[in-house]
Amino acid sequence: MSDSLSVALATLRSRYGPQALRRGGSPEEASAWSTAVPVLDDVLTPGGLPRGRVTLLAAAGRGPSGRLTLLQSLAALASRSHDAGYVDLAGSIDPGFLADLGADLDACLVISPGPERWERGLVMARALVVSGMPWVGIALGWEQPRPSLWEHALAALAEAVAKRGAICVIATPAPVAAPLRHTSSLTLVCAAAGWQRANGDVAGLRVRLTTGKNKLGAPGAEATVLLRYPRPYATAEVVGLPSVVVPRLQPIVVPVSAVVSVAARG
Amino acid sequence: MRVLCARHPHLGLLAALHRYPELRGEPVILGGAPELRLPVVAASTAALAAGVRVGQPLRQAQQSCPAAVFVPLDPAGIGRLRAAVCAELHRLSPTVEAGDEESFGDLSGRHVEFPDEAAWASALARGLRGVLDVEIAVGVAGSRFVARLAARASHPGRIRRVRSGEEAIFLAPLPLDVLPVDPAVTARLAAFGLDCLGAVAGLGPADLQRQFGPDGLRLYRLARGEDSAGINPVPAQRAWSERLVLDGATGDLEILLGAVRECTAALGGRLTTEALAAGEVSVVYEIEEAVAISASVVPANPSGNIAELWAAALGLLGELHPRAPVAAVRVGVSRLTPAAGRQADLLRPGDGTREAVVATADRLRSRFGAATVRRPKLAVDPGDLPERRFTWEAPVVAGATR
Numbered sequence: 001m002s003d004s005l006s007v008a009l010a011t012l013r014s015r016y017g018p019q020a021l022r023r024g025g026s027p028e029e030a031s032a033w034s035t036a037v038p039v040l041d042d043v044l045t046p047g048g049l050p051r052g053r054v055t056l057l058a059a060a061g062r063g064p065s066g067r068l069t070l071l072q073s074l075a076a077l078a079s080r081s082h083d084a085g086y087v088d089l090a091g092s093i094d095p096g097f098l099a100d101l102g103a104d105l106d107a108c109l110v111i112s113p114g115p116e117r118w119e120r121g122l123v124m125a126r127a128l129v130v131s132g133m134p135w136v137g138i139a140l141g142w143e144q145p146r147p148s149l150w151e152h153a154l155a156a157l158a159e160a161v162a163k164r165g166a167i168c169v170i171a172t173p174a175p176v177a178a179p180l181r182h183t184s185s186l187t188l189v190c191a192a193a194g195w196q197r198a199n200g201d202v203a204g205l206r207v208r209l210t211t212g213k214n215k216l217g218a219p220g221a222e223a224t225v226l227l228r229y230p231r232p233y234a235t236a237e238v239v240g241l242p243s244v245v246v247p248r249l250q251p252i253v254v255p256v257s258a259v260v261s262v263a264a265r266g
Numbered sequence: 267m268r269v270l271c272a273r274h275p276h277l278g279l280l281a282a283l284h285r286y287p288e289l290r291g292e293p294v295i296l297g298g299a300p301e302l303r304l305p306v307v308a309a310s311t312a313a314l315a316a317g318v319r320v321g322q323p324l325r326q327a328q329q330s331c332p333a334a335v336f337v338p339l340d341p342a343g344i345g346r347l348r349a350a351v352c353a354e355l356h357r358l359s360p361t362v363e364a365g366d367e368e369s370f371g372d373l374s375g376r377h378v379e380f381p382d383e384a385a386w387a388s389a390l391a392r393g394l395r396g397v398l399d400v401e402i403a404v405g406v407a408g409s410r411f412v413a414r415l416a417a418r419a420s421h422p423g424r425i426r427r428v429r430s431g432e433e434a435i436f437l438a439p440l441p442l443d444v445l446p447v448d449p450a451v452t453a454r455l456a457a458f459g460l461d462c463l464g465a466v467a468g469l470g471p472a473d474l475q476r477q478f479g480p481d482g483l484r485l486y487r488l489a490r491g492e493d494s495a496g497i498n499p500v501p502a503q504r505a506w507s508e509r510l511v512l513d514g515a516t517g518d519l520e521i522l523l524g525a526v527r528e529c530t531a532a533l534g535g536r537l538t539t540e541a542l543a544a545g546e547v548s549v550v551y552e553i554e555e556a557v558a559i560s561a562s563v564v565p566a567n568p569s570g571n572i573a574e575l576w577a578a579a580l581g582l583l584g585e586l587h588p589r590a591p592v593a594a595v596r597v598g599v600s601r602l603t604p605a606a607g608r609q610a611d612l613l614r615p616g617d618g619t620r621e622a623v624v625a626t627a628d629r630l631r632s633r634f635g636a637a638t639v640r641r642p643k644l645a646v647d648p649g650d651l652p653e654r655r656f657t658w659e660a661p662v663v664a665g666a667t668r
Contacts (some may be wrong), residue, residue, distance in 0.1 A: 083623055095642030096655035105642050109627060109661055112638055124630050124638070127566060131626035 033135075033167050036077055039240025043209055043223040044186065049074070049169065050216055052162045053185035057171040058212065060191035066207035067171040067190040068092050069227045071137045073238045074169060076103035078135035085128045087111045087121045090139040090171075100230035101237070109133070116143050122153035129160045129168070136161075138170045144177060151179040158183045187213040196226055204228040206241065267496060268373040268430075270359070270387055271413035272394050273420075274402040276308030276367050277351075281343030284399070293318070293334040300328040300336055307339060308367075347398070354393045358386065363497045368414065369394065370497045373406060387425050408433055410495045411488055415444055433491025438464030445488055451478060455485075463489045504542075507598035508532045515554040515591030522551070522592060523583065529597035530579045534572030537599065543568030545601030545629050547578040551586055552594040561585040564633040568603060575599070601629075627661045636660070 012021055032048035034041055041048050049055050059065035068090060076098050078084040084107060086093060093110055109128070113120040118140065125136050161168045172180055181187070189212045196204035205227045211219045223240065230236040274280070278296045283289055293313035297306045306327050309318045316331035324336065348364045355362035359371035371390055373383055380386040383406065391404045405416025407428035415437065420426035428436045440463045442452045454477075460466055466474070467489040474482030487493050508529040512521065526549060537544060547569060548562035561582040569575040579597055603625050627639045640658040 083620060095644075098642065099644055099656070105644060105656070108642060109623070110640050110642060110658075111630070112640070113634065114638075120634065123566065124634065127626050127630060128623060130567065131622045132620075133623050133626075 031165075033078075035074060035238075037225060037238050037240050039223045040209065040225060040238070043188070043211055043221045049167050050185060051167055052165045053168070053216070054158050054161060054183050055167075055169045056176065056180060056184035056187040056213075057169060058176045058180075058187055058189050059172070059174045060189050061174050064192050064205060065173075065190040066192060066205045066227050067173075068139055069205065070190065070207065070225075070238065071139055071169055071171040072098055073101050073227070073236070075108065075135070075137045076101035078137075078167070079103045079105070079107040082134050083107050083109065084135040084137070085109045085111060085125065085133045087113070087125050087136065087138040089113065089115070089118060089121045090141040091115055092139060097230070097236065100235055102235060115141060116145050118145050119150040119153045122150055122157050125168070126153065126157040126160045129157065129164055129166045132164070133166065134164075135167045136169075138168070140170060140172045142173050144173075147177050147179050154179050154183055181213070184213060185215040186211065193224055196228070202229070203231065268383065268406060268408060269410050269413040269497060270371040270373050270390060271405045271407075271410070271417040272369045272371075272391065272402045273367060273404075273417040274369070274394070274398055275310070275400060277344045277347045277364075278339050278366070279308045279310060279337075280398055280400060281340050281347050282337040284347075285340070285343065286337070289335055289337075293331050295324065295327050295331070295334045295336050296339065297324050297327075298336065298338045300324045309334075350397050351394065354397045355390065357393065358390050361497050368417070370410065370413070372497055384425070384427065387427070391425060407436075407491070409491060409493050410497065411446070411493045412436065412491045415440065418444075428491075434464075434467055434489075437489060437491050438462065438467065442466070445485065447481060447485060447488075451481060451485070454478075504602040505598060505600035506533060506536065506602070507596055509594055509596040511594045512592065515593045517588060517591050522588075522595060525595040526579050526583060526597060527576065529595060530575045531572050533597055533599055534569075534575040537569070537575065537602075538571045541570075542602045542604060543570035544575065544578075544599035545603060545625075545632070546599070547575060547582065548598040548600070549579055549582040549586065550596040550598065551588050551592045552596065553588055553590045554593045556590050559586055559588060562598075564601075564629060566633075568601075568629070569599070601632075624661050631660070 009021060031051045032044065033051055034048040035044070044050070057067040057071055059067055072086075072093070075084045075086050080102065086108060088110055093112075095105060095108070095110070098108060099105060111121065111124050111128075113124060121138065125138055129136055157168065160166070170180065170184070176187075189210045191208045191210070193206040193208045195202050196206055206224060207227060208222060208224050211221045213219055226239040226241050228234070228237050228239055276296060279294060282294060282296060291312065292310065293316055294310040295306055295313050295318060296308040298304050302324060304324055305321050306318060306324060308320060309327070313327075313331050313334050316334070318327045318331050318334065328334065328336070344366075351364040351369050352362055355364070355369060355371045358377065359373065361372035363370040373386055377386045380389060387404060387406050391402060394402055401422035403417050403420040403422050404425040405413045405418070405420050405428070406425065407413040407416050408430050412428055412433045416426040416428050442455055442460065442462065445452060445463070455466060466485060469486070471483055471486040474486045476482070478485060484493070510525045510529055512525060516522070545568050546562055546564050548560055550558050550560040552558045563578055563582055565574070565578045567574070569578050630639045639661060641661045642656045643659050644656050
């Protein structure tokens with residue numbers, strides 16, 4: 001690096017701060033919040049949900065995908081250690097189910113802005129994040145208002161989340177709106193892999209999760225989890241299942257010496 | 267945590283006595299006319315001595331004490347008195363709560379003006395006595411439940427303090443009916459041969475939980491003075507306003523804009539100095555020989571400086587359309603809360619973030635409706651229907667339990 005470039009970089013850093021200039025090419029760092037499901041944490045590259053980022057739980061298509069159950073189980077987990085906000089735009093919240101998932105209801109705040117009030121819900125979520133709410137989950141409904149009505153509120157929410165280092169998870173039905181795709185740092189595509197049955201009854205839903213977009217690591221990792229519903233003799237929970245697809249997070253590196261030896265033989 | 271509990275006559279009764287001072291010392295019954303089929307809300311000492319009981323029908327109370335004066339509830343008077351009690355408690359305590367017959371203040375930590383807790387509690391009691399103009403009984407303890415019982419054990423004009431660690435000793439001889447639980451639970455405890463709180467505290471938590479479920483654990487904690495219920499805080503209801511009388515009545519928008527700007531600059535500077543933020547902003551145009559017009563807004567975030575206040579006021583100016591020349595402009599701020607991140611509350615233990623979140627939730631409820639932000643709570647008696655498994659309640663700081 002030439003001296004004049006070094007001087008220019010030093011000047012810019014001293015004037016605009018050390019974060020103003022960073023080297024490209026390396027993944028951005030983000031601390032993680034563990035989901036307490038090792039299989040899921042393995043899929044989420046930093047070892048959990050990234051702080052200061054927006055994570056998307058996107059349905060793969062019409063029909064059940066398990067995204068709302070997964071979101072509620074994450075909210076329940078978050079409420080055990082700190083406050084958790086749940087913006088219910090889908091109209092599907094069931095505090096009894098949250099309690100079945102082991103949530104501390106005293107730490108849960110349910111925001112019900114009304115159906116199709118996406119902008120209001122996002123504004124309220126942002127206000128809570130700005131005031132210090134460390135975890136916010138947003139359940140979006142099927143009826144999707146025009147993006148021009150709520151994309152600014154979403155951008156403001158993402159900025160507040162980044163500023164406060166909060167965890168923001170948005171569950172959205174398919175198809176995923178463009179502003180949501182753009183804002184999210186991590187998109188988990190949820191697809192139902194089948195009902196879990198026990199003694200002729202539905203005991204849960206198997207969900208295949210795939211990282212569709214990942215600004216923090218390589219996309220394409222897969223995992224399967226079982227969303228176990230509450231039973232008279234057992235509580236609801238999320239259980240990791242053995243995955244049939246091996247996550248391909250690291251590129252296969254062939255030693256140079258092996259390549260050289262093969263070439264010499266040829 | 268240290269909690270002060272002050273027991274005083276019902277605020278409705280005190281409001282009536284303030285309104286009709288000639289009734290002092292007389293038998294007074296609060297609740298309405300005896301013809302109404304309503305219960306007695308409160309009664310003066312003379313009426314109680316004559317056999318009147320709170321909760322009994324008014325007609326029955328009249329038979330017990332024919333000379334009694336019946337006064338109706340005055341919600342406005344009670345509200346004024348409650349606000350005065352809160353303001354007085356807020357002067358010396360960071361977290362306060364004012365009920366109808368009991369008021370609470372947070373005495374955690376130390377106050378710079380007083381050498382010890384007793385002096386601090388005395389000052390609060392004196393202040394309350396000045397506001398209510400009646401002797402009050404005060405209890406100070408490590409939890410809300412014990413402080414209430416200490417206040418009951420105290421006498422008017424006295425303070426009963428229960429030192430930290432001595433809660434169980436204080437509670438041990440008390441009867442079971444002081445427990446704030448279902449009478450059926452108390453009756454069942456009595457059936458087991460338990461006659462005082464000390465006997466309940468002597469049982470293991472597992473035994474009580476086995477018999478009474480989650481209530482058993484609560485019973486155990488209450489009996490040992492370890493309940494975690496704190497104070498349900500009432501925010502300080504302060505409101506400031508700045509008024510500017512114009513040189514001459516005018517309808518010129520530039521002049522009005524300048525006047526509002528001047529008022530917001532004065533108020534914003536004051537807010538910054540006091541490290542407070544306004545939860546509601548209002549602008550009033552006082553019109554010559556006509557009714558003033560006003561508009562108010564609950565901003566998305568509390569306004570704590572000139573720029574934020576100006577942004578809120580500017581939005582209101584578009585809503586005001588004076589049809590006659592304006593003589594004066596007034597800008598007001600209310601729902602003042604400590605500005606988050608600007609002033610650390612050194613007197614209060616616990617997590618300040620939680621309080622900021624609750625304050626935000628309160629603001630959102632004011633702005634978008636009470637049903638928009640709620641906290642779920644499992645129902646004690648859920649019944650068979652799934653929707654009865656829980657109830658909704660307004661978010662409050664869950665006492666410094668976390």
